[in-house]
Amino acid sequence: MSEKKKSSRSLAGIARIVAIATLISKIFGLVREQAIAWAFGVGAVVNAYAYAYVIPGFLLILLGGINGPFHSALVSVLAKRNKSEAAPIVETVTTLISIVLLLVTVVLVVFAGTFIDILAPGLDGIARASAILQLQIMAPLAVFAGLIGIGFGTLNASNQYWLPSISPLFSSLTVVIGVAVLAWLLGEQINDSRYLQLGGVVLAGGTLAGGLLQWVAQLNAQIQSGMGKLRLRFDWRIPGVGDVMRVMIPASLSSGMLHINVYTDLFFASYIEGAAAAMRYANFIVLTPLGIISNMILVPFMPVFSQLAAPENWQELKFRIRQGLLLTALTMLPLTAIFIASATPIIRIIYERGSFNLKASQMVIPVLMAYGFGMFFYLGRDVLVRVFYALGDGETPFCVSIFNIFLNAGLDYLLIQSFQTPGLVLATVGVNITSMGAFLWILNRRLNGLPLGEWGLILLQLTAITIASTIASWGVNWGWEKLLDSNNLLLLLLQFCLSASVALGVFVLLAMQLKLQEVDIIVSRIQQKLSK
Incomplete structure (x- = not known):
């Protein structure tokens, strides 16, 4: 891309576009999860869907996700080249990836039963049959995932951020429509065990249709921007293709190894009734703000990291790493306080209706608390991984x-015995903490030293502030439940708003005392928005 194109939008401008688009997409995703919870609760339909979606979902996140390896590889390479070079590179990479993923699709269809048995040996016969059928229906998502990921990277490299960030809503929309039609046809019998297969087909079919629509929308924008068409191209020796593959292949393997941890968690979860569904519901709540904020941080920072990869720019790169980590802490840690202290009203407000009853809420609440605890470590690890990608190093991650695969399996085995389902989430948190430590140690050696002591002290202070915010918010929730009825939706909303405001207020007031420039950046942007 030309220098003028690169600088046409500020980091703040890109982050704002990504945040708004991702927020809209996440709202549709929340409606989808509410529809599924209302229709099926934590029963066999969602449990089977959770396992059937593991591999297609893994591929969508791994290959098709914004900030995934396909996206990161293309941005890191195309950001350094002129736009005229982009189309042949994109078309060649698309051809190669599509051929490989078509083979993956065939394997998923043929060996669906084997994959389900490996992932969930604890499923009973009916749920197992439903999961196998759903996996076969969703198998073509393997191809769409790769194409979507290529579209993400290509459009971002051409300075387009709105469509890639908002396009995931298509998947949510098609699932909601499918559930609504099924509810209209079956009425109150929608959660009847006799319709387990039909419910699974609707969820799987809606997910597949959404992936197809997402890709088609991106393809049109890609063609219009001159960044490549849907054509077969086998020019493997084009300059740039090798650069993309050198980052994409190890990055995909690295992210793939990370997602094997998800398989490990679900393997253990298959022996706990409703565990997979509980993890799905709680994980989505956490991923809603996490996805918005991660896109705001990672999407604009990725090309910046790439442009600072040369040794003469390492001082500026270190500053940007600090900025990425502290912005992560300042956005994730107050959410940690809110999710830990207010997990009960959050779950009850979002899900508790229809087939999702109080018992289901009690299953999901501690899982949400565990996910909330690990938010900073999840995103902080991602920030550091993008630094390695920018340096052209996908092998270290x-x-x-x-x-981490072996570490996660060991932690799963140990923690599930004491904490049951939340223990599986805490195992992943332990893996992310270990990863962050390893990445910082390696970058410290590679970049001729990082101010780790300074950064560590700041993060320790922010951790203490988070603990204070959590205690204050928990006190509000405890007092509210003692004085008022906790079964009224309006009162639950007021309870959450008050407790969340206390957590956020305490965090902001105390964090401002640290005099961090990253705090000033966030506060000034909020003030600018409020003054408009």
Whole structure:
């Protein structure tokens, strides 16, 4: 891309576009999860869907996700090249990836039963049959995932951020329509065990249709921007293709190793009734703000990291790493306080209706608290991984991820015995903490030293502030439940708003005392928005 194109939008401007678009997409995703919870609760339909979606969902996140390896590889390479070079590179990469993923699709269809048995040996016969059928229906998502990921990277490299960030809403929309039609046809019998297969087909079919629509929308924008068409191209020796593959292949393997941890968690979860569904519902709530904020941080920072990869720019790169980590802490840690202290009203407000009853809420609440605890470590690890990608190094994250597979399995085995389902989430948190430590240690050596002591002290202070915010918010929730009825939706909303405001207020007031420039950046932007 030309220098003029690169600088045409500020980091703040890009982050604002991504945040708004991602927020809209996440709202549709929340409606989708509410529709599924209302229709099926934590029963067999959602449990089977959770396992059937593991591999297609893994591929969508791994290959098709914004900030995924396909996206990161294309941005890191195309951001350094003129726009005229982009189309042949994109078309060649698309051809190669599509051929590989078509083979993956065939394997998923043929061996669906084997994959389900490996993932969920604890499923009973009916749920197992439903999960196998759903996996076969969603198998083509393997191809769409790759194409979507290429579209994300290509459009971002051409300075387009709105469509890639908003396009995931298509998947949510098609699932909601499918559930609504099924409810209209079956009425109150929608959660009847006799319709387990039909419910699964609707969820799987809606998910597949959404992936197709997402890709088609991106393809049109890609063609219009001159960044490549849907054509077969086998020019493997084009300059740039090798650069993309050198980042994409190890980055995909690295992210793939990371997602094997998800498989490990679900393997253990298959022996706990409703565990997979509980993890799905809680994870989505956390991923809603996490997805918005991660896109705001990672999307604009990725090309910046790439442009600072040369040794003469390392001082500026270190500053940007600090900025990425502290912005992560300042946005994730107050959410940690809110999710830990207010997990009960959050779950009850979002899900508790229809087939999702109080018992289901009690299953999901501690899982949400565990996910909330790990938010900073999840995003902080992602920030550091993007630094390695920008340096043209996908091998280091891959090696760390291999070690993490064994670490996660060991932690799963140990923690599930004491904490049941939340223990599986805490195991993943432990893996992310270990990854962050390893990445910082390696970058410290590679970049000729990082101010780790200074950064560590700041993060320790922010951790203490988070604990204070959590205690204050928990006190509000405890007092409210003692004085008022907790079964009224309006009162639950007021309870959450008050407790969340206390957590956020305490965090902001105390964080401002640290005099961090990152705090000033966030506060000034909020003030600018409020003054408009």
